[in-house]
Amino acid sequence: xxxxxxxxxxxxxxxxxxxxxxxxxxxxxxxxxxxxxxxxxxxxxxxxxxxxxxxxxxxxxxxxxxxxxxxxxxxxxxxxxxxxxxxxxxxxxxxxxxxxxxxxxxxxxxxxxxxxxxxxxxxxxxxxxxxxxxxxx
Numbered sequence: 001x002x003x004x005x006x007x008x009x010x011x012x013x014x015x016x017x018x019x020x021x022x023x024x025x026x027x028x029x030x031x032x033x034x035x036x037x038x039x040x041x042x043x044x045x046x047x048x049x050x051x052x053x054x055x056x057x058x059x060x061x062x063x064x065x066x067x068x069x070x071x072x073x074x075x076x077x078x079x080x081x082x083x084x085x086x087x088x089x090x091x092x093x094x095x096x097x098x099x100x101x102x103x104x105x106x107x108x109x110x111x112x113x114x115x116x117x118x119x120x121x122x123x124x125x126x127x128x129x130x131x132x133x134x135x136x137x
Contacts, residue, residue, distance in 0.1 A: 006072070009084040010050040011037035011120070013127055014062055014091050020108050021124075022091070023116075024057050024101035030078055032115035035123060036101070037084065050087045057101040062089035068127055076119040086123055 013035055014022040023033045038053040040046055047064060054062045068086040076082060095104035107113065109128055112121070 004081075006074070006081040006083045008040045008046075009037060009082050010040060010046050010053060011035040011084050011086045011123065012050050012054045012062065012064075013068065013086065013088045013124070014054060014058065014060060014095075015065075015088065016090075016106050017092055018106065020106035022058055022060070022095045022104055023107050023113070024095075024097060025103040025105075026117065027100045027102045030117045032117035033113045033120075034117050035086070035120045036104070037086075038100075046085050047087070050085075050089070054089065054091070056099040057097070058091075058095040058104040059098050060091040060093055060095050060104075062091045064089045068123070068130065071119060071123060073119065078118075086127075088127070 024036050026032060026034050036054050036057040040049040050064060051062060054060055064087050066088050068088055070085045072083045074081045097103040
């Protein structure tokens with residue numbers, strides 16, 4: 001019997017100085033807007049993967065501030081079972097879509113796009129609840 005394990009990933013909620021967060025528009029299926037992130041490479045820490053993935057997809061240098069939560073619902077990714085640890089980070093500058101991100105843009109939490117993929121809308125809702133006063137800005 002073959003042993004299968006979920007794929008390990010990181011997602012990064014990047015807070016910008018203007019109160020917005022960065023989302024990327026995915027080049028590959030499933031298409032839509034997503035929190036920047038990707039898979040952890042063998043021999044890489046999750047924190048290092050988060051910094052690398054943020055840079056690859058948004059061209060931003062980030063500083064991780066905290067870990068939000070780990071999401072593991074087997075149906076969270078329609079392609080296969082993934083487990084993602086979500087980090088919160090801060091950055092300055094203008095995000096640019098790169099790697100497998102067609103576009104990177106800053107969104108206000110009160111004006112998110114409709115076509116958010118995976119379970120990222122739930123993650124952003126959890127983030128909004130846990131950040132005191134975030135939606136009051």
